Amino acid sequence: MGLLPDEAKVLPPPGIVNRNSLWFGLCGWATAMLHNSLNRRPALKAGVHRQALFITVGWFIGYHLTKYENYKYATLDRDMKEYMRLHPDVFPEKEPKTFAEIVEPFHPIR
Numbered sequence: 001m002g003l004l005p006d007e008a009k010v011l012p013p014p015g016i017v018n019r020n021s022l023w024f025g026l027c028g029w030a031t032a033m034l035h036n037s038l039n040r041r042p043a044l045k046a047g048v049h050r051q052a053l054f055i056t057v058g059w060f061i062g063y064h065l066t067k068y069e070n071y072k073y074a075t076l077d078r079d080m081k082e083y084m085r086l087h088p089d090v091f092p093e094k095e096p097k098t099f100a101e102i103v104e105p106f107h108p109i110r
Contacts, residue, residue, distance in 0.1 A: 014067055020062035025062060026058070
């Protein structure tokens, strides 16, 4: 089962490049840089393999956090729509307005 239940498999997967993946990948790289600095090594040149590993781990964590976030928002939306369906008196349907009713009439000033 893991982090997500089986019903989360129905949702479409998030994009490979998303804000959480980028952010956690950057944090992983910064962690490798900080580790190099604390051990008095050249920050960019030492341990490039470790930098790549930390970026990959951060990217993986960010991707799966995005999947979890999408699942939580989908369940909230589902519950909200179910509540609205069960209580139609609280949420009456409004009559749709046309665009002309919303926008004020246009009178050019010359």
